[in-house]
Amino acid sequence: MSRGIELKLSTKTRALPVAMALAGSLALAACGASNESNSGSGSSDASGSAEQLSGTLNGAGSSAQQAAMQGWTAGFSKSQPDVTVNYDPVGSGGGREQFLSGGVDFAGSDAYLSDDEVTKAKDRCGGGDVFELPNYISAIAVVYNLPGVSDLNLSPDTVGKIFSGAITTWDDPAIKADNPNAQLPSTAITPVHRGDKSGTTKNFTDYLAKAAPNSWTGGAVDEWPTQGGEAANGTSGVISAVQAGEGAIGYADESQAGSLGVAKIKVGSDFVKPSAEGAAAVVEGSQVKSGRGQYDFAYDINRTPTDPSQYPLVLVSYHIGCIQYDDAAKAKLVQAFESYVISEDGQKAAADQAGSSPISDTLREQSQKAVDAIAGK
Template sequence: MKLSTTTRAAALSTGLAATLALAACGAANETSGGSGAAGSAGAGAEQLSGDLVGAGASSQQAAMQAWQAGFNSQQPGVSFSYDPVGSGGGREQFIAGGTDFAGSDAALDDEELAAAQERCGGGEVFELANYVSGIAVVYNLEGVDELNLAPATVAGIFAGQITTWNDPAIAADNPGVTLPDLAVTPVHRADDSGTTTNFTDYLSQAAPEVWTSEPDGEWPLPGGEAANGTSGVISAVQAGNGAIGYADESQAGALGVAKIGVGSEFVAPSPEAAAAVVANSERVAGRGEYDFAVEVNRTTTSADEYPIVLVSYHIGCVEYDDQAKADAVKAFMGYVVSEEGQTAAADAAGSSPITADAREQAQTAIDAITVAS
């Protein structure tokens, strides 16, 4: 993954931004039964107060609403706000000291990490992959209800090298399927997008001989059709027979969803397969004890894993200079990674709940959050 890429999401509507800015919550960390991860605070939890301010990825917007609502019901004394300015803006604001934590569809690069450590008083930084969502390759092709695409075929389509649906490469992935002699219309994001960052990272890793561009939040090639936001991509694919695009799996609706070649099989996106590939990916080398940034294994050969995923982080300090701030961050992150919090996000946003092992791993960082001595 190209960790230096910054991603910026489309602006939210005024109404949604206002919803996200409603006062919310905090919660004390408790161990949930059987998982070893933090559960939501019960009625007897210590009541916290003060402000908790975050900013960053809009990919988390629906999940953040769910986390905020659940958390607010338990800790109404903490005034919570999250500004969905985009991943790059979230990282910048956190590093500048303007927020208590950031949401980001990319982990900190080395330069950002050094700056974040300085912002945290020279202490450690946590990066927790708390939001995972499968990216579906969606298509609109009359008469074709099921479609298999090998990594090189996906790359060839979006690189503009495969231009008709009956191309031999697509035919080889779909033996026995009648494919029309129809132009392929690839649709990509027009805006700087974390979804694009993760999608192009997949293409560059899984099919480097075809996709030679670096991963980037901005679409790197000419051609195709551009659309703003996930909704724009979905609308563009819906509007044209022969169109194909990439979007959050939860937004696919009635469009066809391709199965992607993984090893010797073709795998459809699912919450379980998306969470599994992240859980089985290696941590970025050379980082701190509580930094769980990962290099997603886009070249997995396990049919239990789906490699085209968006991984969005929460980034913060292990030590804060204020006890109330440390308590609020600790409580909020505990709720987010709890089974209850992950289920709430999945229900609201269609995301993939992180695995029990990932919750337990994240909890080690959350337990370490404290006030600087």
């Protein structure tokens, strides 16, 4: 039997009265994957033959993972109905902070741990190894609200100038150069950015820093570095703010764009729309970050491909946790949940629910090694 999903939303204001902050807790009854302790099977088992577990897992983090988590828990609960997973979509930074302080069992993050956070994570894990498992690949869309303009091209430099405040109206010559056949109005541009600590912001600014270094000098950061524009909390807050303001532009998980315009960004000599296929392709062409532990699969994304089949404005979302937990029962719950998340069934559930790109077989095989190693002291 499956459990329900309770989603509580509260409205907050931050620079825009209409910007909604995704501050509620996502209570997800879930679990499951075939998970014979340290068996390494790595596939879900909805038939009931998996070891039946009970208990509660607590996680927090990425609001962009919200839809994927719904897909994972709906499938997970079929084989483990007596396990509850509580997930609070407070944002990637908040999730990492809660995990590092010991407040939750795992974090969901759209940015990998910084070197300083890796050190803190090892301390939180009792000096043991830390896992960072890619579980969600998604294109980040540059979304806009400009009536009458249904097709918009933006080069990396133009995007950088818009979000740094150097371009302030839609009929700016730089935008016209990217869109020579468009009828662009003189409407003022309102750039909308995340007001909370965000992995989506970290990926967006990493893209700007690498693809448009001459127009973006704010670096790759998870807290918005410049003054101006409008701030909104959470993915839903950015979407709501852009929807509410004519001339607004923002960035968000592509699966949440809804009816907003979605810009094409320049890759090589072409302008490319975000897609699951393009997001997966660019990750395949990227490298694991060097100098990490044997179960840490953080990826440095190639932000400057020239192949138009690759979409470089992408985030890889992670689940972050300990390889060794103090409580053996807790370790079994984490192992069971993560085994389902990375399985083919779990990835399909996320793709169906969130429009994300399933991780590749290579990533799954890497991650399975970490899942197999999860244990209690």
